[in-house]
Every structure is written in structure tokens, then in C-alpha cells.
Amino acid sequence: MERIGDPALRESFFARVDHQGAGRLYVGVAAPGRAMKAILLRTYVALLCAALSGASFSLQTYGQERADIGHFFGAIDVASFRPLADVKRDAQAILDQLRNSPKADGHDRIYAHGEKGFAAERGRRADGIPLGPKVVENLKKVGGELGVPWVL
Numbered sequence: 001m002e003r004i005g006d007p008a009l010r011e012s013f014f015a016r017v018d019h020q021g022a023g024r025l026y027v028g029v030a031a032p033g034r035a036m037k038a039i040l041l042r043t044y045v046a047l048l049c050a051a052l053s054g055a056s057f058s059l060q061t062y063g064q065e066r067a068d069i070g071h072f073f074g075a076i077d078v079a080s081f082r083p084l085a086d087v088k089r090d091a092q093a094i095l096d097q098l099r100n101s102p103k104a105d106g107h108d109r110i111y112a113h114g115e116k117g118f119a120a121e122r123g124r125r126a127d128g129i130p131l132g133p134k135v136v137e138n139l140k141k142v143g144g145e146l147g148v149p150w151v152l
Contacts, residue, residue, distance in 0.1 A: 045072075048072035048074075049069075049070045049071055049072045050070050052070070052072060053070030053071065053072065054070065055068050055069055055070025056068035056069075056070075057070075095112050098110055098112060099112070131152075136152075
């Protein structure tokens with residue numbers, strides 16, 4: 001078993017030193033219970049976002065002065081792989097399977113990425129942006145100081 005002070009035991013992309021325990025604490029992409037596909041996908045994202053942009057990665061990302069975060073934006077012509085209708089059909093089947101999965105206690109829906117935001121945007125376009133009581137109080141106060149009437 002690795003022990004603190006062992007030269008092989010160092011913080012890395014996959015692990016941090018467990019100073020309270022006997023050795024290495026696996027975190028991030030290689031934490032216990034992570035699927036190999038998830039580990040590989042997260043490693044691929046790190047390669048694209050850090051190696052291509054020159055940004056820091058893993059434990060070096062958040063330094064003393066500032067975060068050194070890189071981004072990657074890419075576009076894929078999915079129709080170059082398969083007919084677009086087939087891609088859309090299969091993507092919809094994946095989302096349907098996700099949404100039909102067992103729900104956690106107290107929840108009646110599983111959302112795909114972006115759905116909550118889209119729903120909130122639709123609601124706010126229709127009903128306006130809700131203002132909390134403190135915001136309303138501050139707006140009235142500042143408006144009063146500047147001679148702007150409260151008309152909402």
C-alpha cells in the first residue's frame with residue numbers, strides 16, 4: 001500500500017493525496033464508481049479544453065491569482081455520419097428512454113440539459129421576470145431618490 005512520502009504518491013489529474021488516511025484519494029474523473037466511458041470522455045474534454053488552448057488542467061486550473069480555464073467549441077456535421085433523420089430519431093429515442101427512467105423520490109420528471117432554462121425563458125417572456133421583495137423595495141427607494149415614479 002502506498003504511504004504518505006512515497007515518491008509514487010503525488011497529486012495528479014486522477015488523484016489527490018489523502019493526508020488523513022493511508023494514501024491516495026481518487027477524485028474527479030477517476031473517483032470510485034466512475035464508469036470507464038465517463039473517465040475517457042472527461043479526459044477527452046480536458047485534452048480539448050486545455051491542451052488545444054494552452055490552459056491549465058486538473059489540479060493546476062485554480063491557482064493563487066486566477067483561474068486558468070480553457071474552452072473548446074466545435075461543430076460536427078452529424079449528417080456526414082448518418083442520414084440526419086436517423087440521427088434525430090435515435091437522439092429522440094435516447095431522450096425518451098432517459099425521461100422514462102425511474103424518478104427519484106419526490107420528483108415526477110427527468111430533465112435533459114437545457115430544458116429547465118428553456119421553460120423558464122418561455123415563462124418569463126409570457127409573464128415577465130419575477131422581482132423579489134427586496135429588489136422591489138430597492139427599486140422604489142432609488143426611484144424615489146431620483147424622482148422616478150414607480151409604475152410597475
